[in-house]
Amino acid sequence: MTVIGTRLPRAEDPRLLRGRGRFGDDFSAPGQLWARVVRSPAAHGEVRDLDVTEARNVPGIAAVVTAGDLPRDLVIPVRLAIADTDLSGFLQPVLARDTVRYVGEPLAVVVGDDPYACEDAAELVGIDIGGRPAVLDARQDPPRVAAELTRGYGDPGAAFARAAHVVEIDLAIGRHSGVPLEPRCLLAVPGREPGELAIFGMTKVPVWNRDLLADLLGVDETLIRVHAIDAGGGFGVRGEFYPEDFLIPWLALRLDRPVKWAEDRAEHLMAVNHSRQQYHRIAAAFDAGGRILALTDDVVQDNGAYCRTHGVAVPELTVAMLPGPYRVPAYRGRVRVVLTNKTPCGTYRAPGRFEGTAAREHLLDVAATRLGLDPVELRQRNLLTRSEMPHERPISTLGTEMILDTGDYPALLAAAVAEAGRLGYRALSAGTALPTRKRRGFGLAMFVEKSGLGPQETADVTVSRSGTVHVYSGGTSLGQGIETVLTQIAADAIGADPGAIRVTAGDTAAQPFGAGSWASRSTVVGGSAVHQAALAVRRRAIELAARVLEAAEEDLDLAGGSVSVRGDPAVRLTLADLAKVAAPASRYLKEGEAAGLSARRRFEASHMTYPYGVHAAVVEVDSGTGRVRVLRYLVAYEVGCAINPMLVEGQLRGGVAQGIGGALLEEFRYDEDGQPQAITFIEYRLPTAAEIPPVDVLLCQESPSPGNPLGVMGAGEGGISAAGAAVANAVRDALGLPGSVGQLPLTPARVCALPGAIAGPGTGGRP
Amino acid sequence: MSMHKISLRVNSREHELAVEARRTLADMLRHDLGYTGTHLGCEHGICGACTVLMDGQPVRACLVFGVQADGTEVRTVEGLADGEQLSDLQQAFSDHHALQCGFCTPGFLLLAEAYLAETSADALTEAQARELVASNLCRCTGYQGIIEAIVATARARRK
Numbered sequence: 001m002t003v004i005g006t007r008l009p010r011a012e013d014p015r016l017l018r019g020r021g022r023f024g025d026d027f028s029a030p031g032q033l034w035a036r037v038v039r040s041p042a043a044h045g046e047v048r049d050l051d052v053t054e055a056r057n058v059p060g061i062a063a064v065v066t067a068g069d070l071p072r073d074l075v076i077p078v079r080l081a082i083a084d085t086d087l088s089g090f091l092q093p094v095l096a097r098d099t100v101r102y103v104g105e106p107l108a109v110v111v112g113d114d115p116y117a118c119e120d121a122a123e124l125v126g127i128d129i130g131g132r133p134a135v136l137d138a139r140q141d142p143p144r145v146a147a148e149l150t151r152g153y154g155d156p157g158a159a160f161a162r163a164a165h166v167v168e169i170d171l172a173i174g175r176h177s178g179v180p181l182e183p184r185c186l187l188a189v190p191g192r193e194p195g196e197l198a199i200f201g202m203t204k205v206p207v208w209n210r211d212l213l214a215d216l217l218g219v220d221e222t223l224i225r226v227h228a229i230d231a232g233g234g235f236g237v238r239g240e241f242y243p244e245d246f247l248i249p250w251l252a253l254r255l256d257r258p259v260k261w262a263e264d265r266a267e268h269l270m271a272v273n274h275s276r277q278q279y280h281r282i283a284a285a286f287d288a289g290g291r292i293l294a295l296t297d298d299v300v301q302d303n304g305a306y307c308r309t310h311g312v313a314v315p316e317l318t319v320a321m322l323p324g325p326y327r328v329p330a331y332r333g334r335v336r337v338v339l340t341n342k343t344p345c346g347t348y349r350a351p352g353r354f355e356g357t358a359a360r361e362h363l364l365d366v367a368a369t370r371l372g373l374d375p376v377e378l379r380q381r382n383l384l385t386r387s388e389m390p391h392e393r394p395i396s397t398l399g400t401e402m403i404l405d406t407g408d409y410p411a412l413l414a415a416a417v418a419e420a421g422r423l424g425y426r427a428l429s430a431g432t433a434l435p436t437r438k439r440r441g442f443g444l445a446m447f448v449e450k451s452g453l454g455p456q457e458t459a460d461v462t463v464s465r466s467g468t469v470h471v472y473s474g475g476t477s478l479g480q481g482i483e484t485v486l487t488q489i490a491a492d493a494i495g496a497d498p499g500a501i502r503v504t505a506g507d508t509a510a511q512p513f514g515a516g517s518w519a520s521r522s523t524v525v526g527g528s529a530v531h532q533a534a535l536a537v538r539r540r541a542i543e544l545a546a547r548v549l550e551a552a553e554e555d556l557d558l559a560g561g562s563v564s565v566r567g568d569p570a571v572r573l574t575l576a577d578l579a580k581v582a583a584p585a586s587r588y589l590k591e592g593e594a595a596g597l598s599a600r601r602r603f604e605a606s607h608m609t610y611p612y613g614v615h616a617a618v619v620e621v622d623s624g625t626g627r628v629r630v631l632r633y634l635v636a637y638e639v640g641c642a643i644n645p646m647l648v649e650g651q652l653r654g655g656v657a658q659g660i661g662g663a664l665l666e667e668f669r670y671d672e673d674g675q676p677q678a679i680t681f682i683e684y685r686l687p688t689a690a691e692i693p694p695v696d697v698l699l700c701q702e703s704p705s706p707g708n709p710l711g712v713m714g715a716g717e718g719g720i721s722a723a724g725a726a727v728a729n730a731v732r733d734a735l736g737l738p739g740s741v742g743q744l745p746l747t748p749a750r751v752c753a754l755p756g757a758i759a760g761p762g763t764g765g766r767p
Numbered sequence: 768m769s770m771h772k773i774s775l776r777v778n779s780r781e782h783e784l785a786v787e788a789r790r791t792l793a794d795m796l797r798h799d800l801g802y803t804g805t806h807l808g809c810e811h812g813i814c815g816a817c818t819v820l821m822d823g824q825p826v827r828a829c830l831v832f833g834v835q836a837d838g839t840e841v842r843t844v845e846g847l848a849d850g851e852q853l854s855d856l857q858q859a860f861s862d863h864h865a866l867q868c869g870f871c872t873p874g875f876l877l878l879a880e881a882y883l884a885e886t887s888a889d890a891l892t893e894a895q896a897r898e899l900v901a902s903n904l905c906r907c908t909g910y911q912g913i914i915e916a917i918v919a920t921a922r923a924r925r926k
């Protein structure tokens with residue numbers, strides 16, 4: 001029986017449903033101190049004085065530290081370095097020393113017995129900042145450019161010169177981010193050895209964070225153990241190395257006490273990576289038949305005050321992935337990474353693709369209008385076909401060559417259009433007998449995702465004496481269901497029931513070589529490593545069973561957790577038996593042979609695998625109030641092989657909800673002094689069930705990835721990639737706009753400012 | 768800070784303790800009494816992750832002071848299952864993939880329990896369930912599974 005492909009109930013659910021999850025703030029240690037970070041109240045200025053005397057005198061306060069207490073020039077380095085960019089002048093210090101550059105920048109830390117008292121004391125820190133003008137618009141002249149990147153090939157200039165049609169639009173993407181429901185939390189517990197630390201709360205890339213922390217503290221990395229925990233959502237932002245990830249462990253060592261820090265929501269919204277804010281000027285040249293001759297995009301990214309661990313990964317992905325699923329003979333994408341006095345940026349689910357897909361797909365809809373073509377027909381004329389696969393694009397991204405590995409883009413687009421028709425999307429968007437102010441529209445967008453970034457992932461599989469199969473993976477549990485997915489993969493590979501598998505994900509002692517959960521890589525790369533390690537354990541089990549049973553290996557089979565002789569099911573050895581057969585003192589081991597029924601395997605991926613999909617939305621726009629409601633939403637997605645279709649659908653649906661948030665609701669706004677205006681859930685509007693429609697999913701498994709043994713592609717980001725594009729296109733359709741909607745999110749005020757948005761006889765609803 | 772002595776029942780267990788006047792019910796449940804299933808997503812009353820039942824009524828434990836729970840009966844997510852047996856609602860959440868990270872889940876479970884206890888005799892439409900679910904925030908699921916799980920439980924309980 002195969003478990004892969006089934007809707008196996010999640011291994012994570014029972015503990016989470018019973019309140020037995022172990023989230024960051026659920027960990028405590030005897031004698032722990034609490035930390036509170038003192039943050040800059042000013043967007044930009046010189047730190048003239050920090051007076052901590054009064055705070056230090058609050059009863060129960062153990063220490064107040066400022067930049068002067070830290071090693072000098074301590075900055076957080078880039079994790080995803082990209083060739084030819086030097087960001088060393090733009091990195092964030094752990095605590096600001098002379099200058100603050102955004103509201104929320106850490107200035108000091110107060111540590112004490114009680115979190116309430118720490119907050120009191122933090123408010124007593126005297127902060128004197130000499131204000132300087134805050135830069136809040138990345139398009140300001142002259143911009144402070146941290147990096148400029150260009151990706152492309154061919155001669156777009158020549159193509160534009162001979163084009164029959166040239167279409168250009170501007171589109172701005174709003175500043176928003178992952179905003180997981182659980183704020184960050186960190187507990188650092190010093191051990192007996194100097195430098196020894198147990199850490200609870202690092203996720204995503206625990207091994208990388210452990211190694212960096214060890215380097216910054218000057219200790220051997222094996223002294224630090226990052227424990228596996230439950231995390232209340234990741235979405236790219238959680239688990240990167242932030243200033244607090246140095247401060248809390250450092251304080252624990254320095255004070256020789258456990259130190260815990262739990263962020264509040266206001267802190268989270270101004271401290272954790274922002275994302276997305278970009279200004280696109282995108283243009284395409286077409287021949288008379290509507291075929292793309294060239295594509296160009298000029299992008300300005302508002303990166304906030306510093307370059308963080310992602311370096312320039314988001315802007316690079318934006319321009320590298322921009323041509324998407326289309327045949328683009330000539331291309332140039334340029335992006336300037338501009339610093340402003342806002343919270344620094346990093347990745348958020350589908351980084352660069354949400355933004356680039358919105359710009360490109362909106363451009364195509366505007367072009368379809370100009371060229372007098374149906375938007376679907378224009379896309380069909382330009383999609384790469386199956387016969388053109390694999391398609392090598394002379395572009396590198398994240399240090400890998402881009403080879404669109406497999407797929408049938410035109411077929412998926414046709415299937416999505418047919419599915420939307422079958423579900424009545426077109427009729428709904430035509431919306432007969434609507435009140436005059438209401439307009440409906442249909443919008444569609446296509447995208448290519450990337451997944452399975454290497455270079456490697458390592459997995460250990462070992463069988464304990466009870467017959468339990470333990471899987472130690474380097475991925476981390478962020479809510480995506482990795483424990484379930486790896487259980488299914490291991491169960492099939494080894495030949496055991498899922499109930500016999502136990503997955504530990506993200507413990508640096510149990511798996512010291514893990515590369516983490518990000519970039520939709522865990523199922524692809526981590527899953528492949530588990531598959532290989534479990535297959536190796538299976539072979540080993542059969543080898544040992546052959547010795548015990550004095551049978552030939554080819555006569556043995558391993559299924560349901562036991563090895564039996566083919567044709568004689570009465571003779572069998574369970575995995576528990578075989579774990580004992582492999583025990584150190586076993587007489588079945590040969591001389592010099594290592595004990596244990598276990599294997600470690602490393603799966604290497606030199607290229608990414610590229611899933612793809614189509615989003616379609618029906619919206620209703622109130623042209624008087626400017627309110628946009630999404631009535632129906634469809635995602636068609638090629639995933640190669642769905643290990644657990646329920647989880648893939650869940651990823652897609654959850655991604656859509658976040659995407660609709662970014663398209664309509666969520667935005668980090670600032671006032672003219674650089675004060676953040678979205679520091680609670682009242683101003684930062686996460687979508688509720690009232691804003692999210694039922695999401696239809698068309699899950700395709702037609703094009704297995706050739707790059708891994710399971711044929712899988714990642715599914716973490718396909719639900720969000722094209723959401724900005726589909727919603728923007730639907731709103732444009734509803735209002736009958738000739739050009740671009742101009743700016744996301746499409747808040748009521750922005751919609752009201754669009755040309756079609758005046759109460760009057762409806763013109764929307766052209767399907 | 769002066770401390771106040773209070774007593775309350777949590778999931779049918781008696782507790783007596785002394786708390787500061789300003790200590791929230793959520794912090795008291797989590798850190799003084801060890802009921803860490805009650806989660807804090809915003810501490811300002813919007814997300815609903817901290818929802819618990821106080822004398823049967825759903826409250827946001829981040830907006831209630833611990834002292835206000837004096838003499839009350841509080842129910843948290845830890846009190847929903849019967850031993851190792853998940854409640855029907857919990858099971859429905861798993862069946863309908865109503866949770867991913869699970870951080871919001873305790874709040875939704877208790878919100879729905881309170882609603883179902885009051886209205887179990889009536890049919891719960893999908894639209895009503897959607898309105899109910901719109902009280903709390905979930906960042907992972909897109910809400911569809913949560914709505915389906917609550918509707919399915921209401922239906923099953925009616926039978």
Ligand code: FES
Binds near residue numbers: 816818
């Ligand atoms: S934590 Fe209480 S409502 Fe969010």
Ligand code: FES
Binds near residue numbers: 181232866871872908
């Ligand atoms: S499941 Fe993660 S917030 Fe709801």
